[in-house]
Amino acid sequence: MDYPLLNIFWTMLELFLWILWFFLLFKIITDIFRSQDMGGGAKAGWTILVILLPFIGVLVYLIVRGGSMHERDVDQARQADAAFQAYIRKAAGTAPAEGGDKPPAATGHVDDLARLAELRNSGALTDEEYRRAKDKLLT
Incomplete structure (x- = not known):
């Protein structure tokens, strides 16, 4: 060629x-x-x-x-990022409830369970007390 x-x-x-x-x-x-x-x-x-x-x-x-x-372009990127962050918060269960400033009650139960586990691990609660408190919290 x-x-x-x-x-x-x-x-x-x-x-x-x-x-x-x-x-x-x-x-x-x-x-x-x-x-x-x-x-x-x-x-x-x-x-x-x-x-x-x-x-x-x-x-x-x-x-x-x-x-x-x-x-x-920057405005569009900010809107997309805000929508993504809101979706992440909603999916993770940390988004504020509709019309409120506090997260849903489910995260409160998670925090309470974590505190109970810390108390049991530190020896402040026996295994039986931990089980009863956990059952009471989850019902």
């Missing part, structure tokens, strides 16, 4: 730039639909501009709204 090494590098550069271009295009379309400060008409207008005139549309979008893209 007669394909010089420089042409291989040039082809790889073109391929890289096309991949970069599509990444940027999808990032901008995602940002358009994620944006809370634009109405439906503005979103439709930007989408049409970006799809029909891709190079000009993307460059104009980056000039006009590019500075706030980072803020929207």
